[in-house]
Amino acid sequence: MKQLVELLAPVGSKEALCAAVESGADAVYLAGKLFGARAYAPNFDHEQLAEAIRFAHLRGVAVYVAVNTIVDNNEMAELAAYLQFLYQAGADAIIVQDLGVAYIARQVTPGLPLHASTQMTVHNLAGVTFLSETGFRRVVLARELALADIKYICQHSKAEIETFIHGALCICYSGQCLMSGMIGGRSGNRGRCAQPCRLPYTLVDEQGQDVLQQADTGEYLLSPKDLNTLELIPDFITAGVKSFKIEGRMKRPEYVAIVVDTYRRAIDAALNDKAAAIGEQEQKDLAQIFNRDFTTAYLSGRPGRNMMSDRRPNNRGVRIGRVTNYQAAGKLVTIKLDEPLNVSDIVEFWVKVGGRVSANVTAMTVNGQSVMTAPAGAAVTITVQSPVRINDRVFKVYDARLMERAQSFFAGPSAVRRIGIAVKVSVAEGRPLTVEILDSEGFTGTAQTNFIAERALKRPLNRETIAKQIERLGTTVFELRELECSVDGEVMVPISEINDARRRAVAELEKARLERFKRPALEKIQSVQQAELSVHDPVRRRKALTNARKPELSVHVDQLDKVEAALAGGADVIVFGGENFSHQPIGLTEYREAVKLVRRYGRKITLSTPRLVKEWQRKVLAEEFRLFGELKPDAVSVGNVGTLQLARTLLELPLHGDYPLNIYNNAAIAFLAGQGLSSVTLSPELNFSQVEDIAGKSPIPVECIVQGHLTLMVSEHCSMGSYLGGLHAGSCSKVCRQGYFWLKDRKNERFPVITDQFCRMHVLNAKELNMLPHVLKFGNIGVDRIRIEGKYSQAGALGKITRLYREILDQGEKHPRLAEPSIPANENQALTRGHYFRGVL
Structure with a gap:
C-alpha cells in the first residue's frame, strides 16, 4: 500500500487560505506579521491567524506557521510571546530557519512541533539526522538535490521529509544568499529579499567584454525557470517524501487554487494508479496561471542553461x-x-x-x-x-x-469542498426532537429541541418537512448525504425549534472536529530574559575581555603559498581548506603541509570544511576527518548542520561554527554550544551594536570577518558552464578555468564569479570588505577573533593586508595609518564597510 502524503499549500492572504483549503490542500503554511520570510505578503495579524487556524482545522487541514527569519537579540522577548500565542492558537507546527528560534521554542513552547525551513540549507542525511536528534519533526530539503538523494534521505531518516514540487526557485542555496542585504540592505534572511537574481546582468571577462554577446541568450543570467514536477509525483511518492510543498506565499489566490487543484488530482491519481488523470491540459493550466517557463531543476542532474529564464524574469504566459x-x-x-x-x-x-x-x-x-x-x-x-x-x-x-x-474555489457564497454528513432525526409525542449528526470521519454532534413534541392538530411532522430544515446548512462546511427520520405518531414541533436544534448539533460537530487539534495548556507563560542567554558566569566573561589586549587575527586561505604569506604577515590563526577557488582540490597532502607549516611558525590552525557536502562528497570528507584526527589541528570549522553532525560523531577535536550557519543571536550560540561547538563566526549581516551585545553575552569565543570579498551567492548552477561550457548538453568544457569572469549589473558594479573544486558557482561582492580603520573597535566590544577572507586574494596582496592588520592590532591608536581618512586594501579597488555601520532590514 502506498503511503499517504501531504499536499502543502502556500497562503499569504485570507483569500489564498480559502483557495488552498477548497482546492484540496491537506495542510497550509502561512505567516503572521512577525518573523516570516515573506514580509511583503499581506500575512495575518494575531486575530486573523487564530481565525485562519480555526477555519483550516474545522476542515481537517493542518496549519504550519513560518517563523523562518533570523532574529535579533532585542526581538527575543517578542518572539517568545509570539510562539506562546501560536501554541495556544493551535498552530500544528512552526517552520524555523534560525537555530536560536528553535532554542527559544524548546524553552517556552516545548509541545510545539518544529519543522526545519529550506533556509537551513539541509542537503544531506547527516543534516536531517542532526535536526531530528535535536527535536525537529520535519525537514524541508534544499531544492538542489537530485531525486536519488531525496530517496536515499527518506529511506534513512527518522524525521519527516518535505520537498518543493512547484513554484519559484532561488539561484542561490536558500539561507546562503547575502546579495540582497549587501547591495540594498534588505536581507533575505530577515524576510525582505529584493530578488537581485531577477535583475539583468552581463557576463564579462578581464577586459570588461561581454562574453555572451554572440550567444543566443537573454540578460537575466541569474533568473531560474519555475519548478514543475507534475510528471514526477509518482516518483516522489515512491521515494518516501511525506509532504509535497508548493511555493507561492506572494502569489494571488487564483494561482494557489489552480496549482493546488492540479497537484491534488495528480497525487490522488498516483496513489490510485490512475496516471491518465493528468495530461496536457493540466500542464497548460499551470503555465497559464503563472510561469517563467518550467524546469525540474536538479532532480535529474544539472540542466545548465535549460534551467534558466534568462529572457524574462517574470510571468511569460x-x-x-x-x-x-x-x-x-x-x-x-x-x-x-x-x-x-x-x-x-x-x-x-x-x-x-x-x-x-x-x-x-x-x-x-x-x-x-x-x-x-x-x-x-x-x-x-x-x-x-x-x-x-x-x-x-x-x-x-x-x-x-x-x-x-x-x-470559484474561494469567491463563492458557500464552500466547495464540503464534508458529508449523515443525520438521524427522531421525535415522539412527549419527548424533545433529537438531531444526531455523524460526519465522514466519525465525528458526531447531537442536540435536542427545548420544545416537547405535542400531538398535531392540523399538520403533523413528516420526512419532507424535516428534510427541508436539516438541509439548510447554509455557509457551513457540511453537506447532507444521508437522512434518517423516525417520527412516532402524528406530532408537532415548531420549525424554529428544529432549526435551532440543527444549528446546535452542527456547533457540537464543529467542536468535536476542532477538539482533535487541541493541545494541553501551557503550564506557565514564560518570558525570555537576556540573562538567560548569557554565559553562566558573566563576571568571569567581562574580566576575560578586560584582560584581553587584542583579538586574535585569523586568515582563511585555500593554498599553501597563501598560508605562508599570512603567517609571514603576522596571522595568529590560519583557517585552511573548504572551498578552493584555484580549481585544484585540497588533498590530504596539502592539509598535512599546511599543519606542518603553521606549527613551524608556532601559530594555531583550524582546518575548514566545505559549506555544502552532498552525499557523493561524504566519502572524501570522512577520509579528511580521519586525517584531521591524526593531525590534531586546534579546531575544525563546519558551515552546515550536516557537517557538524559528522564532525561531532567522527572527531574528538574542538569544533568551530562558520558564518554560513547564520549565527545572529545568543540563543543560536547557546543552541550550538550545547551541540559541541567551541567557537563561532557571527553573521556578516550584524552591525557593531548587535555584535557588541552578542559578544558580551556569549559563552564561547566569537569571530567577525573584517576583510575580503564575501561570497554573496553559492549555487549549483554555473553561468560560465551553462552559457559557454556546454553544460546543458551533458558535459562541460571547464571554461571557468581558462580565465576570470564577472557579472556586471545595471550600475556597472562587477561581481567576481568563480567556481570551486566541486563546480559550484560563487558570486562574490563587487566591493571588498575592509575594516582597517575600525579594527580596534572589535576588541573594544568583546570580539575574540577577527578574520581576513583571503581565498580571492593573491598571496602577495594577502601578506600585505595581513601585516597592516597585525601592526594596527599591536600598536593600537598609535599606528600612523589610523590618522588617514581611509586605508585601501589594494590600490584602485572599491571598498565597503559591510553592515557594521548599517545592519540590515
Whole structure:
C-alpha cells in the first residue's frame, strides 16, 4: 500500500487560505506579521491567524506557521510571546530557519512541533539526522538535490521529509544568499529579499567584454525557470517524501487554487494508479496561471542553461500564436491561433523592438464576424494600441475562463469542498426532537429541541418537512448525504425549534472536529530574559575581555603559498581548506603541509570544511576527518548542520561554527554550544551594536570577518558552464578555468564569479570588505577573533593586508595609518564597510 502524503499549500492572504483549503490542500503554511520570510505578503495579524487556524482545522487541514527569519537579540522577548500565542492558537507546527528560534521554542513552547525551513540549507542525511536528534519533526530539503538523494534521505531518516514540487526557485542555496542585504540592505534572511537574481546582468571577462554577446541568450543570467514536477509525483511518492510543498506565499489566490487543484488530482491519481488523470491540459493550466517557463531543476542532474529564464524574469504566459497581419491605421492585429482565445483575456506581444506590448481583448472578430471565443487554428482580429509586427509572438498572460474557475474555489457564497454528513432525526409525542449528526470521519454532534413534541392538530411532522430544515446548512462546511427520520405518531414541533436544534448539533460537530487539534495548556507563560542567554558566569566573561589586549587575527586561505604569506604577515590563526577557488582540490597532502607549516611558525590552525557536502562528497570528507584526527589541528570549522553532525560523531577535536550557519543571536550560540561547538563566526549581516551585545553575552569565543570579498551567492548552477561550457548538453568544457569572469549589473558594479573544486558557482561582492580603520573597535566590544577572507586574494596582496592588520592590532591608536581618512586594501579597488555601520532590514 502506498503511503499517504501531504499536499502543502502556500497562503499569504485570507483569500489564498480559502483557495488552498477548497482546492484540496491537506495542510497550509502561512505567516503572521512577525518573523516570516515573506514580509511583503499581506500575512495575518494575531486575530486573523487564530481565525485562519480555526477555519483550516474545522476542515481537517493542518496549519504550519513560518517563523523562518533570523532574529535579533532585542526581538527575543517578542518572539517568545509570539510562539506562546501560536501554541495556544493551535498552530500544528512552526517552520524555523534560525537555530536560536528553535532554542527559544524548546524553552517556552516545548509541545510545539518544529519543522526545519529550506533556509537551513539541509542537503544531506547527516543534516536531517542532526535536526531530528535535536527535536525537529520535519525537514524541508534544499531544492538542489537530485531525486536519488531525496530517496536515499527518506529511506534513512527518522524525521519527516518535505520537498518543493512547484513554484519559484532561488539561484542561490536558500539561507546562503547575502546579495540582497549587501547591495540594498534588505536581507533575505530577515524576510525582505529584493530578488537581485531577477535583475539583468552581463557576463564579462578581464577586459570588461561581454562574453555572451554572440550567444543566443537573454540578460537575466541569474533568473531560474519555475519548478514543475507534475510528471514526477509518482516518483516522489515512491521515494518516501511525506509532504509535497508548493511555493507561492506572494502569489494571488487564483494561482494557489489552480496549482493546488492540479497537484491534488495528480497525487490522488498516483496513489490510485490512475496516471491518465493528468495530461496536457493540466500542464497548460499551470503555465497559464503563472510561469517563467518550467524546469525540474536538479532532480535529474544539472540542466545548465535549460534551467534558466534568462529572457524574462517574470510571468511569460502561454504562447497562443503569431501575428499574421497588422493595420496601423485601425490599430488592428490578426493572430493565427495555436490555442483558444476568449473575450476578456489579456495578451502580450513579444515585439522585436521595444520589449512587450499588452492588449486587453475587449472584442474580436473571425472572418469579419464578432465572436466571444475563437478556437485554435482560427485567425482572430483584435485591437492593439501600440505597433506590432508580422511574425511577432503572442502570449496569453490572463485567461478569463481559467481565472473564473480559480475564483470559484474561494469567491463563492458557500464552500466547495464540503464534508458529508449523515443525520438521524427522531421525535415522539412527549419527548424533545433529537438531531444526531455523524460526519465522514466519525465525528458526531447531537442536540435536542427545548420544545416537547405535542400531538398535531392540523399538520403533523413528516420526512419532507424535516428534510427541508436539516438541509439548510447554509455557509457551513457540511453537506447532507444521508437522512434518517423516525417520527412516532402524528406530532408537532415548531420549525424554529428544529432549526435551532440543527444549528446546535452542527456547533457540537464543529467542536468535536476542532477538539482533535487541541493541545494541553501551557503550564506557565514564560518570558525570555537576556540573562538567560548569557554565559553562566558573566563576571568571569567581562574580566576575560578586560584582560584581553587584542583579538586574535585569523586568515582563511585555500593554498599553501597563501598560508605562508599570512603567517609571514603576522596571522595568529590560519583557517585552511573548504572551498578552493584555484580549481585544484585540497588533498590530504596539502592539509598535512599546511599543519606542518603553521606549527613551524608556532601559530594555531583550524582546518575548514566545505559549506555544502552532498552525499557523493561524504566519502572524501570522512577520509579528511580521519586525517584531521591524526593531525590534531586546534579546531575544525563546519558551515552546515550536516557537517557538524559528522564532525561531532567522527572527531574528538574542538569544533568551530562558520558564518554560513547564520549565527545572529545568543540563543543560536547557546543552541550550538550545547551541540559541541567551541567557537563561532557571527553573521556578516550584524552591525557593531548587535555584535557588541552578542559578544558580551556569549559563552564561547566569537569571530567577525573584517576583510575580503564575501561570497554573496553559492549555487549549483554555473553561468560560465551553462552559457559557454556546454553544460546543458551533458558535459562541460571547464571554461571557468581558462580565465576570470564577472557579472556586471545595471550600475556597472562587477561581481567576481568563480567556481570551486566541486563546480559550484560563487558570486562574490563587487566591493571588498575592509575594516582597517575600525579594527580596534572589535576588541573594544568583546570580539575574540577577527578574520581576513583571503581565498580571492593573491598571496602577495594577502601578506600585505595581513601585516597592516597585525601592526594596527599591536600598536593600537598609535599606528600612523589610523590618522588617514581611509586605508585601501589594494590600490584602485572599491571598498565597503559591510553592515557594521548599517545592519540590515
